[in-house]
Amino acid sequence: MTFDVAAVRRQFPILSEIIDGRPVHYLDNGASAQTPLAVIDAVRSYELTSRANVLRGVHRLAERATELYETARADVAKFLGVQPMEIVFTGGCTAAINLVAYSYGQLLKPGDRILLSELEHHSNIVPWQLLRQRSGVEIDMIPVTTDGQIDLGLLTELVTPKTRLISLAHVSNVTGALIDVRKVVEAAKSVGAKVMLDGAQRAPHGPLDLKALGIDFYVFAGHKAYGPNGVGVLWAKPELLEAMPPFHGGGSMIGRVTFAETTWAPPPRRFEAGTPPIGPAIGLGTACNWMAALDWTAAHDHEMGLVQRVLDGLQEIDGTQILGPASLQNRYPVVSFMLDGVHPHDVAQTLDSFGVAVRAGHHCAQPLMDRFDLDGTTRVSIAPYNDNSDIDALLTGVRYAAKTLR
Amino acid sequence: MSDELYQARIVALAKSRAGAGKLAAPTKSARRDNPLCGDRVTIDVKVEDGRIAGIAHQVRGCLLCQASASALASTAVGRDAAGVAELRHDAERAIGREEGKAHDPFDAFEPVANHKSRHECVLLPFEALKDALS
Numbered sequence: 156m157t158f159d160v161a162a163v164r165r166q167f168p169i170l171s172e173i174i175d176g177r178p179v180h181y182l183d184n185g186a187s188a189q190t191p192l193a194v195i196d197a198v199r200s201y202e203l204t205s206r207a208n209v210l211r212g213v214h215r216l217a218e219r220a221t222e223l224y225e226t227a228r229a230d231v232a233k234f235l236g237v238q239p240m241e242i243v244f245t246g247g248c249t250a251a252i253n254l255v256a257y258s259y260g261q262l263l264k265p266g267d268r269i270l271l272s273e274l275e276h277h278s279n280i281v282p283w284q285l286l287r288q289r290s291g292v293e294i295d296m297i298p299v300t301t302d303g304q305i306d307l308g309l310l311t312e313l314v315t316p317k318t319r320l321i322s323l324a325h326v327s328n329v330t331g332a333l334i335d336v337r338k339v340v341e342a343a344k345s346v347g348a349k350v351m352l353d354g355a356q357r358a359p360h361g362p363l364d365l366k367a368l369g370i371d372f373y374v375f376a377g378h379k380a381y382g383p384n385g386v387g388v389l390w391a392k393p394e395l396l397e398a399m400p401p402f403h404g405g406g407s408m409i410g411r412v413t414f415a416e417t418t419w420a421p422p423p424r425r426f427e428a429g430t431p432p433i434g435p436a437i438g439l440g441t442a443c444n445w446m447a448a449l450d451w452t453a454a455h456d457h458e459m460g461l462v463q464r465v466l467d468g469l470q471e472i473d474g475t476q477i478l479g480p481a482s483l484q485n486r487y488p489v490v491s492f493m494l495d496g497v498h499p500h501d502v503a504q505t506l507d508s509f510g511v512a513v514r515a516g517h518h519c520a521q522p523l524m525d526r527f528d529l530d531g532t533t534r535v536s537i538a539p540y541n542d543n544s545d546i547d548a549l550l551t552g553v554r555y556a557a558k559t560l561r
Numbered sequence: 562m563s564d565e566l567y568q569a570r571i572v573a574l575a576k577s578r579a580g581a582g583k584l585a586a587p588t589k590s591a592r593r594d595n596p597l598c599g600d601r602v603t604i605d606v607k608v609e610d611g612r613i614a615g616i617a618h619q620v621r622g623c624l625l626c627q628a629s630a631s632a633l634a635s636t637a638v639g640r641d642a643a644g645v646a647e648l649r650h651d652a653e654r655a656i657g658r659e660e661g662k663a664h665d666p667f668d669a670f671e672p673v674a675n676h677k678s679r680h681e682c683v684l685l686p687f688e689a690l691k692d693a694l695s
Binding site: 497498500501504505508515516517524530531559560 | 600624625
């Protein structure tokens, strides 16, 4: 089936922006994706017609706001193939991981082990280090292969009877590698450990069936999934949410407060202290509906066709190296590369002068940069609205950087 | 196309690699990282009677950082801490953080003024040198 990229692009007004006489070639979707009109309209409509706090007031605006907020929860749940009451809205993906590290971490004992990987984003490393400081858990790390994949061949020796949680990137934010979830779940189950996936780079590429994956926790960010900033999602199995103590204390998350004792609200409200990000959550619900309406078989083929165009084009430029899987198998549309003799920031700055937006640097994955002894990489991250012109502009810019900066 | 930022003087400064390397017997060394981008500068200094008698730098960073380290190494010898501060004022003037006209060689960094996210790339070698002199 042919993917109508022009029809998708028309839904993203920002893609028509002209900056300094050049069109925008937005290839920094891994950092923050753009937002379709449907999401902008949903947030605007809330602000214009239904703005109020949720779950507190009895007036009609509060009823409207609550209805929209809870509908958004149901929309996100449907996108993930789970139940609405298993969805916790957080301030972002980082906030969701910190919530798990704190609240699930309260259930762990000194000497329990958390298994991470060498390619994790700092937000799936540092919260566990903070937990280690607080409660004496130990952290283990799965190394990556030379082509930037988590080396699951080492799982059997790294998973121990003391392992309580394996927390890994579903898709690497640097190499684009997709993890084999089945293998991870199998290894975890063999010792009774839980599995959390950081879905920040996977969720923007189509609906999921979390129940079928057999995992225990899933997190993703709204702004990388075509939604607003300031909202993220934690999904967890209901029995885990039920067992976990609160992360933040405040309004909404309580059962009954007295100075002697306070009881907690049931999940998900137990984990949504204070006024939640109402407008952003409504926008994210709409973003999930927007994603669900796309034909992802065609969209994924389109995205991976663009990845192939990037890989082929870079190969023709002297001194480029890809950090990540060389083939399209088991990868998503994130491509990191190095240009010999030119620092990634200088590549990215040159690309900007061609209207091409990419990310350069360590991508909040310094252990991975250390593994390959790199200062950083230039990262191209693709969304369904990207087209051949974006990739061609990218390659023109890289060729120019290669010619002028080394 | 013309790229406004990477003008010939900045590229030439970076490629000159003036002062690149290590000193055999530094009085002090200091390393500074830019946590946002991962750039890393290590500066060795040899100090005699309160003045810089020798300076060398190792830069793992972008072209702007390399160019700034080269410009600094080529102008720092013979200066005391106050003299180095004068050079920093020059760099800050070039990137528009201070009023006034920058002098050679730091006036080469004037194109960086419009790129706020890159200011730290120019200033990182100064931070490392400040630590090395403290």
